[in-house]
Amino acid sequence: MPETTAEPAALVRARGLTVRFVSRDASVTAVNGVDLDLLPGEVLSILGESGSGKSVTLRAMMALHPPRQTALGGELLVCGHDMLAAAEDAVADIRGRLVSMIFQEPMTALDPVFTIGHQITETIIRHEAVSRRDAERRALDLLEMVQVPSLQRVLAAYPHELSGGLRQRAMIAMALSCRPRLLLADEPTTALDATVQIQILLLLRRLQQELGMGIIFVTHDIGVASEIADRIEVMYAGRIVEGGSVRDILRTPAHPYTRGLLGAMAHGRRRGERLPSIPGAPPDPRSVPPGCSFAPRCSEAEAACLDHVPEARLSAPNRLVRCIHAGAAQLSH
Numbered sequence: 001m002p003e004t005t006a007e008p009a010a011l012v013r014a015r016g017l018t019v020r021f022v023s024r025d026a027s028v029t030a031v032n033g034v035d036l037d038l039l040p041g042e043v044l045s046i047l048g049e050s051g052s053g054k055s056v057t058l059r060a061m062m063a064l065h066p067p068r069q070t071a072l073g074g075e076l077l078v079c080g081h082d083m084l085a086a087a088e089d090a091v092a093d094i095r096g097r098l099v100s101m102i103f104q105e106p107m108t109a110l111d112p113v114f115t116i117g118h119q120i121t122e123t124i125i126r127h128e129a130v131s132r133r134d135a136e137r138r139a140l141d142l143l144e145m146v147q148v149p150s151l152q153r154v155l156a157a158y159p160h161e162l163s164g165g166l167r168q169r170a171m172i173a174m175a176l177s178c179r180p181r182l183l184l185a186d187e188p189t190t191a192l193d194a195t196v197q198i199q200i201l202l203l204l205r206r207l208q209q210e211l212g213m214g215i216i217f218v219t220h221d222i223g224v225a226s227e228i229a230d231r232i233e234v235m236y237a238g239r240i241v242e243g244g245s246v247r248d249i250l251r252t253p254a255h256p257y258t259r260g261l262l263g264a265m266a267h268g269r270r271r272g273e274r275l276p277s278i279p280g281a282p283p284d285p286r287s288v289p290p291g292c293s294f295a296p297r298c299s300e301a302e303a304a305c306l307d308h309v310p311e312a313r314l315s316a317p318n319r320l321v322r323c324i325h326a327g328a329a330q331l332s333h
Contacts, residue, residue: 010037011039011040012038013037016033016035018031018032018073019031019060020071034053034238040214041214042214043208043214043231044229045217051285054219055187059186061184063091072084079098096123102168106170112158115158116158117156120173138177139155142177148169148173176207176211184218187219234257241321242321242322244320254323255326257297260297283296291305291307291309292310300325
């Protein structure tokens with residue numbers, strides 16, 4: 001019989017994932033029925049405006065939402081572990097060892113009362129049976145790997161003594177300290193200037209290729225997504241509205257929201273030319289309109305768009321769109 005090659009197990013598998021925040025006054029569904037897959041060695045970018053549910057999805061993968069105020073539903077497997085059912089001590093072992101996260105603002109994510117070297121070293125000791133001397137040696141190697149100058153100075157420095165770019169590199173080194181299989185990056189370049197931003201993107205892509213990690217990269221900048229990702233999932237009002245390869249999304253965007261994001265890019269436009277914008281604002285998650293959530297801002301909306309939430313259509317392998325106007329013919333152009 002001919003040999004069959006089994007597909008590698010997904011690092012992330014989400015099916016119908018919902019995240020709902022509950023308080024005495026209100027119940028807010030921030031993520032609503034998300035399906036997501038990430039294979040080893042793949043870089044996926046989740047793209048969307050602020051409030052679309054991107055960061056909430058990422059934090060669910062790390063089980064970082066407060067359990068008393070959060071109701072989770074659906075299925076969420078991360079590196080083979082059921083993150084919706086795992087006990088707290090099991091989750092603590094998974095974090096850092098199998099999956100790590102780079103947060104948007106390192107100044108608030110790093111502990112201000114400990115040095116960079118201490119924080120990286122303690123992370124290594126927590127998850128691996130190594131001596132402090134070996135952990136300190138690896139911390140030095142990690143900072144060198146992320147191209148930090150003056151290694152000993154940075155190891156001995158506190159977070160407030162470093163620039164934004166150096167703090168972000170230190171956080172990347174900490175995230176990689178236990179050689180995770182999955183790296184989650186929550187808008188890690190937003191607070192950086194353009195030059196440092198490009199350096200961080202190139203660094204992450206190089207490290208991903210060298211270490212064979214999977215990465216989920218959250219951003220609101222479609223230019224950043226196109227630089228680092230293999231695939232893009234566009235998110236709006238808690239739902240994935242379009243997904244596909246970077247090439248397909250950039251060349252043949254099928255959802256009006258994706259086309260609006262692409263149209264607002266400054267790249268390729270003349271100096272002084274006014275950029276088009278998407279009218280209105282994302283819906284308040286406490287009162288999402290019926291039907292397609294994007295309909296109130298969409299120039300192509302019609303009565304049917306308000307009746308029900310459009311189904312996600314898979315018109316080709318790895319090509320998805322949630323819009324009644326997007327047919328297979330449009331996606332195959």
